[in-house]
Amino acid sequence: MATTPDTPVAKALRRELLLVTGMSGAGRSTVGNALEDLGWYVVDNLPPQMLRPLVDLSRHTGDSIPRVAAVVDIRGGRLFADVQAALESLRDTDDTRLLFLDATDAVLVRRFENVRRPHPLQGDGTLLDGISAERARMAELRSQADIVIDTSELNIHQLATLVQEQFAEEDEPTTRVTVLSFGYKYGLPSDADHVADCRFLPNPFWVPELKELTGLDDVVADYVLGLPGAGEFIDGYVAALRPVFDGYGRENKRHATIALGCTGGKHRSVAIAEELGRRLSALPGIAVSVKHRDLGRE
Known part of the structure; x- marks a missing residue:
């Protein structure tokens, strides 16, 4: 029997892929943890080249992992440059969405100072130099995001709650x-x-x-x-x-x-x-x- 997008069978067979990216320090780890609590299969720091194999793998598992979230960011170095092409190739398959996390420069600086870690692109420069370089590199990806969350005014609990509200199934228990x-x-x-x-x-x-x-x-x-x-x-x-x-x-x-x-x-x-x-x-x-x-x- 053929199925249409509105039939229960078709809905059950759909695969959801969520790409989570954004500025370093904007809350990617918090989002990943919140998605795991909702039953998503989350892969952190995945090279964009591995997105297609990940989607194919989820298909072979049947209903075991219908919802997959991949956290991709500049920690991938040169590999991150291919994220644009990977996203475009996945847009036509199943349900693929891009979530971009952002925050103001001042907030990002404060968060990096609190954990006493350098920015991944900082090099010999300042924190702001690293943030500015990342923001420039992320600009095109941000413009293509399906969902943009500014975490500047959110603590980790508020951000996790927002993710729960956005991505939980209708019958998902709180x-x-x-x-x-x-x-x-x-x-x-x-x-x-x-x-x-x-x-x-x-x-x-x-x-x-x-x-x-x-x-x-x-x-x-x-x-x-x-x-x-x-x-x-x-x-x-x-x-x-x-x-x-x-x-x-x-x-x-x-x-x-x-x-x-x-x-x-x-x-x-x-x-x-x-x-x-x-x-x-x-x-x-x-x-x-x-x-x-x-x-x-x-």
Whole structure:
């Protein structure tokens, strides 16, 4: 069956290639990291001559790497001179876009001074000499850019957020949340962003018919969630986390771990984690996975 650009099959087979370039110090590394967080396959400091093989490779992988970003810049030296021809040859294939990052001379000077590194084109001259030489060499490429971002007034978090807004898929979650149950007797999770204590609830361990079961069993979950204070705790915790996740989105914090503990990590924390994960997964822009660190330990 033939496909048109508007059919779902054709959309799934499309390849996206994003060339990321611009002035040194304007934020290429930040953009590359942000694109990786969005699931793009990012190659840094790629010689322009390797762009075509990279596109061909992505085609041979099927759907594994449909979105490829290549960071190309003057660090390639003489090789960078071929970027214009490479861009023109790729414009007719799939979806190829050019992102150019820029900033004022004063901002670029300050950034280089902060990291105490010379400009790649500085040589025996000053920072401004290197910046001026690069700006002249980049002028034609900038004029052909599909997207130009001036990062002069942006910090790294704001730039990453801008990239997320520009290049994320429509259904891409803003934050990926791991809800983790654990047992206090085995120690606190070292990677937890938030820790809540479920030991305020009566322990099912002391109920003979529940002792050998876990919070994954319906009878235990019903018991725990029906205890006084359990529902109010979950309602309040979800409400408290809403503005936190909104703030994470603004600060481009894309991963968070919510840890829930009880004595052994077998009953209360497991049941609460499952219910909290279910509730959080209903929030817009949040992707949730639930894990039980200590389930099965003696």
